[in-house]
Amino acid sequence: MKVTVKCFSTLADGDHCRYDRSRMISMEKDAARVDQLAQQISISEKDVSVVFVNGKHASLDSTLSEGDRVAFVPPTGGM
Numbered sequence: 001m002k003v004t005v006k007c008f009s010t011l012a013d014g015d016h017c018r019y020d021r022s023r024m025i026s027m028e029k030d031a032a033r034v035d036q037l038a039q040q041i042s043i044s045e046k047d048v049s050v051v052f053v054n055g056k057h058a059s060l061d062s063t064l065s066e067g068d069r070v071a072f073v074p075p076t077g078g079m
Contacts, residue, residue: 001027003068005041010074011048017041022069035060037070049075 005025007017017023027037034051038044038060050073051058064070 001029001032001064001066003027003037003064003066003070005037006069006071007041007043008071008073009076011043011072013042017043017072027064032064033060034058034062034064034070037064038072043072047074048072 002024004022005017006019006022007013008019011017012019025037025041027040034053035045038048045060048060051060051062052071052073053062053064054069058070
């Protein structure tokens with residue numbers, strides 16, 4: 001299964017996840033949760049404040065489906 005991912009602010013890393021363009025990530029169907037995606041691209045759950053799946057607020061234990069768009073946002077001032 002494939003999903004696309006973007007990371008913002010301090011989570012953006014040129015090798016794993018960028019803020020300026022999405023990256024396609026392949027996942028096993030049995031590893032289809034947001035927290036497993038974060039682990040796969042080397043993002044610690046404690047570094048994530050907000051998650052969006054297909055533009056809607058989601059949680060780290062949300063289930064992903066083929067073609068989903070995921071965005072990770074770190075804690076920032078006031079969050």
